[in-house]
Amino acid sequence: MSAGGSRGGFLLDRLVTATALLLGVTLISFTLTVHFGPDPTWEQLGRNPTPEQIEQVRQALGQDRGFLPRYADFLLRLARLDLGHALASGEPVVDLLARAIPVSLLLLAPGFLIGIVLALALAMVAAWRPRGFVDRLCTIVSATGMSLSLVIIVIALQAVFAVWLDWFPARGWRVHDLASYLRHVTVPSLGLIVAGLGYNLRFFRSVFRNVLHDPPVRTARAYGFGDGRIAIRYVLRAAAPPILTRILVAVPLIVISGSLIIEKHFGIPGIGMVTWNAMMSGDQPVMMAVVSLSSVLFVLALSVTDLLTGLLDPKVRGA
C-alpha cells in the first residue's frame, strides 16, 4: 500500500504481513493449548502436595513466569521443533508426527488430486455450453454435493462398497504393496472426491464462465482456434490465479477434516488419528504441536502464493 509499486517495498510489505500473521496464529495456539491447557504441574506431584512442593515444581517447569516469557519460550521451542513428548506414549512428538504424516498423505492425496482434476474438466465442459447436458448434470451434482457432509458420504460408501458389495476392506490400513494400498485407499478417495465435487464444480464453473467472456479468449475463438487449445492455453491459464488460491485455501480444510473423519472412521493411523486421540485423552504436547504447526504451515503457504502472484502480476503489487 505505502510501497507505491516498488518491488522492494512490496516484499517488505508482505514480509511484515506474514510475520504478523505468524505471531497471531502462534499466539492463539499458545493461549488455547498451553495457557488454558492442563497444568503439567499436577502430573509431577504426588498426593496431597504441600504448597512448597507445588511452588518448587512450578518453578522447575517455568509455570510461575508471566504470559509473555512463557509465550517467547514456546516460540523458541516451536522454531527448534522441540515439541516435547506425548503424554500417552512418552514418545517424542516429532517422531509421532513423522510416522503419521506420510500415512495421511498417501491416504488423502489421490482423492484430493483426482477430485480437483475431475471438477476442472467437468466445470470446463459445463461453462463451455451453458444449459447443455453436462451443465445440467453439474448443477444437480453440485447442489447435492454441497448439501451432504463428508461424514455421511464416508459412512454410506463404506456401507455400500465394503459391507454390502464387500469389494474393499471395511476398516484398517494394512498396506505393504501397491495392491493392498489400492484396496485400502479406494473408498476414502471416493469419499473425498464426492465431498469436494459440489463446491469445486460450482466455483470452477463460475470462474471459467467469467474468463470465457474475456477479450483474449473471445479473440482466440474468433480466430477459429481449436477448442482444446483455447481451453488449455487461454481459459485455464487466465483462470489459474483464483483456482490456485482456492485450492490452497481448501487444503487445510479438506486435509484436516478429511483425515480426522476418514482416519477415525476407518481406523487409519495417520495425523487425524493422532490428533483425535490427543483431543480425547487431553494430550497437551500433541495438541499444541498439531494446532501450531498446521497453522504456521498454512500461513507460510499463503504468503508464498501471495508473493508469487504479486511478483507475476504488477496489478496486484500496486494494490
Add this chain to the structure above:
Amino acid sequence: MTAPVTLRRRLAGLDRLPVALMAVFLAAAAGVWCGLWGTDWSTISGTLREPPSPEHWLGTNRLGQDILERLLAGTATAFEVGLLVAVASVALGAALGGLAGFHAGRRIDTLLTWVIGTIDAIPFYLFVAAIAFAMRGWPGAMQLAMILSFWTLTARLVRTESMRLREREFIAAARASGSTNRRILLRHILPNLAPLLLVQASLAFVAAVKAEVVLSFLGIGLQDSISWGIMIAEASQEILAGHFTNFIAASLALFVLVLSINSLSDGLQERLDPRVRRTPTERLA
C-alpha cells in the same frame, strides 16, 4: 426508498418448494419447543432395533429409543445451534467489519484485519478442537468456537462494503444535512447491508448445522443432548450390522434442510447481484 420495502420485495419471489420445506422443518422444531413431540427422545422402550411399526413410526435404535422422536428433537437442536451461531457470528462480523471499514486505513482497521487474517489461518476443525480442549467439557464450547471462526467472512465483506458506501453521495448528503455518525450507520449504512447480512446468516446457519454433524461424529460436539450428528455417530456403529434407519433418517433430514437453505440463499444472492444472470438451471444450484 427505505430498506425494509426493497428487502421484502426481494424476498417475495423466492421459490416455493424450499420455503415450504423450511416451514415443515420449522414446524417440527416449534413442536419440540412447545413440548408437543420430540420430548421422549431418551426414553428406553423394551424392543431394541425394532423395524418401523405403528408405535414407533421409524423403528427404534440399539437402545430401544424411538428414532422419530430423536429425529424431531434433533431438528430443534439443529435450529438452536444454527440460529445462535448465524445470528451471533453475523452480528459480530457486521459490528467489527463495519468498525474496520468506517475507520479504513487507521490503526483499529489494521488491528481488526490482522485478527481476521489470523483466525482464517487456523484450520477450522483444529480451532474447534483447541477451544474444546481449553474449555474442557464446557457445553457451549462448540457453539463458541463456531461463532469465533465464522464471523470473519461477514466482517471481510462488511468492511469492503462499508468502505464503498462511505464514498457514496447519499452518505455525504446525510452528513452535510447534519446527521450524526450513529444516525448514518443505522439509517443509511445498515439498511444497505441488510440483504448481504441475510445471505451471510443463511450461509453461517448451513455451516453450523453441517459442522455440528462432523463435530458430534468426532465426539467434540454436543454433550448430553440429541442431534442429527449424534444420531449419525450412533448409526456409524450400527451400519456394519445392517441397521440403516437411524442413518438414513438423520442424513436425509440434514440433506433436505441444507438443500432448501442453499437454494433460498442462492435465490437471494441472485436478486442482490444483478450481474448474476438468472437461468433456469442456475436456480437449482
